[in-house]
Amino acid sequence: MAVYGIDLGTTHSCIARIGEVGRPTVLRNMEGTDTTPSVVYFETADNVVVGAPAKDTAVLSPDLVVSLIKRDIGHDVTRELHGRDYSPEEISAFILRKLVSDATATSGEETGDVVITVPAYFGAAERDATRKAGHIAGLNVIDIISEPVAAAITYGVLNPDQDRTILVYDLGGGTFDTTVITLRGGDIGVVCTDGDHELGGADWDSRLVEHLAERFTEEHPDAGDPLEDRHTEQQLRHDAEETKKALSLRRQHVVRVMHGGRVATIELTREKFEEITKDLLDRTIEITGRTLATAAEKGIKDYDDLVLVGGSTKMPAVPDRLSAELALKPKLQDPDLAVAKGAAMYAFEETYRQLLAKGEGDKARELASRAGLSEAEQERMAARQITTVASRAFGVIALDPVTEQEHVVHLVHANDALPHGGSREFGTVDEDQTIVKIIVVEQAGSAESIEVAHNNPIADGELKIPPGKPAGYPISVTFALDTSGLLHVTAVEKETSEELTLDVRVGGMSEDEVQESRTDLAHVRVD
Incomplete structure (x- = not known):
């Protein structure tokens, strides 16, 4: 095979x-x-x-x-x-x-x-x-x-x-x-x-689409916005991609935009294309x-x-x-x-x-x-x-018992060598607390931040705590990021050598849902 x-x-x-x-x-x-x-x-x-x-x-x-x-x-x-x-x-x-x-x-x-x-x-x-x-x-x-x-x-x-x-x-x-x-x-x-x-390149295409639509509207202001018509928009996207490819080989290219019974013939130069997309290249x-x-x-x-x-x-x-x-x-x-x-x-x-x-x-x-x-x-x-290395930082949301403010504690940092593991001990907030919700988050922006708003939740789960425990009862959270960049999270509560472990599932579909989809879609013909 x-x-x-x-x-x-x-x-x-x-x-x-x-x-x-x-x-x-x-x-x-x-x-x-x-x-x-x-x-x-x-x-x-x-x-x-x-x-x-x-x-x-x-x-x-x-x-x-x-x-x-x-x-x-x-x-x-x-x-x-x-x-x-x-x-x-x-x-x-x-x-x-x-x-x-x-x-x-x-x-x-x-x-x-x-x-x-x-x-x-x-x-x-x-x-x-x-x-x-x-x-x-x-x-x-x-x-x-x-x-x-x-x-x-x-x-x-x-x-x-x-x-x-x-x-x-x-x-x-x-x-x-x-x-x-x-x-x-x-x-x-x-x-x-x-x-x-x-x-990516699709964003360069989108800039061309916007530019072509603007030029058309300038010539035919009474014809309506071509981007409000799905069929015209799709044709513009096709034309934009072809224009991008053409301008990679030559200095100018002509596009005919048709909408509402009107036609605009638009000439584009490589210089103009680079001008309207300069900020995208700047980002890279x-x-x-x-x-x-x-x-x-x-x-x-x-x-x-x-x-x-x-x-x-x-x-x-x-x-x-x-x-x-x-x-x-x-x-x-x-x-x-x-x-x-x-x-x-x-x-x-x-x-x-x-x-x-x-x-x-x-x-x-x-x-x-x-x-x-x-x-x-x-x-x-x-x-x-x-x-290889971690692409982003990963952590959990914690509550400061003094300020009662939520913040993120990262257990894996961007560009840590993989495989990488990190553990941290936390404590319960309330006396006789029986449930701890664990929310796993991933760095959202270009820089690591403890602010909850600057991180994206990617998984969550609940860890059961035995009754009658005081506030601050210890919980250990361990992150293991493998060489494929797949994250495994374990939360552990220890009492008299007993361990209660929770594996937090990362991703939108459970394994059962994956198998169900595989079976459900097997009959669909793909050409």
Whole structure:
């Protein structure tokens, strides 16, 4: 069975596997392209269409087409379609099913294990929800890894004998991350990361949509706002994306905007496009600056390479601005496919190592031999270590018994090395208190803050306390953040060596709900 790496992107997704010469290979979809638009068209209650056909349908049936669903994953929101509420995990599962189905048709091999990538700045809830989307799709998700790590694996495969310190600037369709990574003797180490999972190429598109609508209204003030018409808006979004791509190749482009029986012919220059989106690029530079400052605090001040990842880095303004700001020559290295290729390599290596750990060395060597890996490459693969860091701070809400004010106590801090664990002892507030509510929160902004409003609640649960206990009765809370960035929280009450433990579930769907969705949606045809 084939082992796949999947780049589940905000605007486009991609799937890859290890080929016969031991190198990652992207598998084309049934439409013959390397990437699949992350767009889902709910044609009927029993049939969905994913990819380019769904994207094209958005102009005709905007209320039945879902895009940018990755921005909602891990959040408690739903989309009602054909009388059923769909969670972001379920909609993402349709995209995953399309990718794997096409890959199986292309390769002729059934799917085994998969690794799915997420933005480095994704928190615990988003990572857990991504894993659950894979389970709903019927996949065995062996790990969730960060996109910059996957890109660094691809970079390391192409440059196996070089020790480097690299800055990965990852500007995708819907998210942005910047990460400092070291490559030492084949090992990959994440030094620090920062980002914004609501900043990406789609925001550049939105600026173009607004600009085109404004220009149309200037020419035809009596025709009404084109953005108030869903069909016109979808056509503008299609035109904006095509304009962005065109202006990456040439200096000007003409767009015809039609609405209310009127037509406006609008000429756009690359300079104008860069002017109306300058603040978006400024935000990425600001985040990159924060990342470099954090790395400097950890002793990293010199860089060998600046690696650009994500399709949006093909906009000329991106490498130009980075060259001017950082005095490094950016390397645009397979920006659309590098993440999926790295995920495929990681999935293959992880499967190989798991076989060795289970004492199935013969199967591991057979797997590597089929991929054409030499003994030296197998040894290097078995020895490779990948270390990463926490993307954000995590904590619990506590009450100060003196001021009676709520505040956040963080047990994991952003850029702590993973896996990471932290424990803290708290006390009950009232005498004879029988219930303690534990609210787990995640850093919301760019900086850690004890203010409750500056953190997002991601899970909660209740811990029972034996009756008759005084105020201040001790409770121990432990956080364990694994290398995938998935958080496990345990609250313990101890009395006469007895432990009462509560595992707080992170994410919008329980495992029972995931299994129910998997069964419920199995009958839905995905094209």
